Amino acid sequence: MLALPPDAPDHLDGGPVSGLDDATARWLTSPAGLAAVAQATAALDGGEDTLQLSARLARDVADAQRRAAALSAAVCRRSARARWAEADDLLFTREALEQASDPAVSAHRADALLARAVGEGGGFEGTVLDLGAGVGGDAMALARAAARVGARVVAVDTDPARLRLLAHNAEVAGVTITTRCADGLEVTSGPGVVCHADPGRRVGGRRVRRLREHRPSVPALLAAHADALHLAVALSPGVEPEDPDLPPGLEVEYVQLGTALVEATVWTGAGAGAAAGAGAGPHPALRRATLLGADGTEVARLPQGGREELAVGEVGAWLIEVAPAAVRARQHDALGAAIGARRVARTRALLTCDAAVPVSPWYRAWPVLAVLPARPKAVRRWLTGPEAAPHLDGGVEIVLHGVEAEMPRLWQQLGRPVRGPSGLRVAFIRRDDDAVAVVTRASPSDAPDPPDAGTDPPEAGTDAH
Ligand SMILES: C[S@@+](CC[C@H](N)C(=O)[O-])C[C@H]1O[C@@H](n2cnc3c(N)ncnc32)[C@H](O)[C@@H]1O
Secondary structure, eight states: OOBOOSSOOTTSTTOSOSSOOHHHHHHHTSHHHHHHHHHHHHHHHTTOOHHHHHHHHTTTOOOHHHHHHHHHHHHHHHHHTTTOTTGGGOOOOHHHHHHSOOHHHHHHHHHHHHHHHHHSSSOOOSEEEEETOTTSHHHHHHHHHHHHTTOEEEEEESOHHHHHHHHHHHHHHTOOEEEEESOTTTSBOOTTEEEEEOOBOEETTEEOOSGGGSBSOHHHHHHHTTTSSEEEEEEOTTOOTTOTTSOTTOEEEEEEETTEEEEEEEEEETTGGGGHHHHOSSSOSEEEEEEEOTTSOEEEEEOOOOOOOOOBOOOOSEEEEEOHHHHHTTOHHHHHHHTTOEESOTTOOOEEESSOOOOOTTEEEEEEEEEEESOHHHHHHHHTSTTTGGGGGGOEEEEEESOOOOHHHHHHHTTOOOBOSSSEEEEEEEOSSOEEEEEEESSOTTOOOGGGSOSSOOOTTOOOO
16 A cells, blocks of 8 residues: 655755756757766766866756756766776766765665565555655666566655656666655555665764664654564664664664675564564664675675674684674674673773684684783884894784874884784783784685685684684
8 A cells, every 4th residue: 555645845854955956957968968967977987187177067067057967976986986887877966975875785675675575474555755855876676676576666755857868777777667746755655565775864064873863863753664564774883782762673784795884774574573572672673794895795794693702812823804784783792702702991892812723704703923911112122122033024004993193103103113914913002901912914814805704604613713
């Protein structure tokens, strides 16, 4: 059951926010506008200066707003090439490009949402609502996933200009998307509908972290679409699983793309609650982590583990850095418990242990060579001593964990060792009552980079080294 208001007026809360008015968007998506964008892109590719180009464009495009929109779309196309295969035909505004999800992450989320829709208990009537669809980064991925199961996507946004660009982008991508200019909080979903939302994470230029500060507000979205079969809300990874506006029993998935933590997705609906039991207690939501390779393929998934609280102890033979998605999902203690590790400090997600640990995509284990006071002089002395000598050819890397330092000055204080990624690594670590400098070899033994490693969480007691 789906009831959508007719095309809504521009005064709705939140829009239009694209910096592009509807008339200019209509021109931009016309043959004349597209020709201007293509001309501007080619000129920028050829090294033409933007001022010069703007003056030249004025010969064909008299309207200053149209010229600015074409130029901005051309600049965006060039930066979108790194992420979208079809970038040279897509249309963006600067803000919309900044807000668009990475296509690899969009595809992962869209596939997971449609799998839930068709996978559990039936009842999916075939409509996916994308609430706050922008220029369609996510909507295109949703439409591809929906087409595979015979479903359709309705893209909802308060900004009519963005929706015009979305319609153009959908055509370029070869997908079918219906657009509706409406408030995503007023659109009716219902029990047979699946919803996706990607609320704005910046308000007045400031990055927001609280759920209620997003646009549209996440608690309002959850309330407005409480009846939906499934709802996936893409949020900043800075969102806390303990946010007071997150109802108990939901699922929060922290997503890491390569080595970068990129987002937290809140899932509601059947399946999200498999969670409910595990989500009880001090943390209301089920928290899990997903690792995607750079191409977006899922490398590993970490379900919520136990609630072990690891003891804190001295740094042992291995220093273990847990993948950021697992740390955000508060899984570091469960991971550590499975490999017999302890924490370096109560306030740090860094682990340590005495025996070699199995290779895992969820952490990197660095062989410890020395634990020193966190004083530059002490580290400098060690770096010029016999133990450091065999490793120095590969250079020295510095990492800071909770320690503040002015890097150029620190390098100077350390005697300016040759920098490099394959010799030694010095981790300055703030502990609960003091700080230490832990010198390790710079390659984490034979552990590969997280995204390329195997897919299974570590098993207690396995010794892969
Ligand atoms: C982060 S952007 C979406 C980006 C999009 N998912 C993509 O990948 O291209 C958020 C969008 O929400 C829209 N928005 C804000 N408040 C809204 C509301 N109440 N109803 C519908 N859309 C809204 C904004 O106009 C903006 O386009």
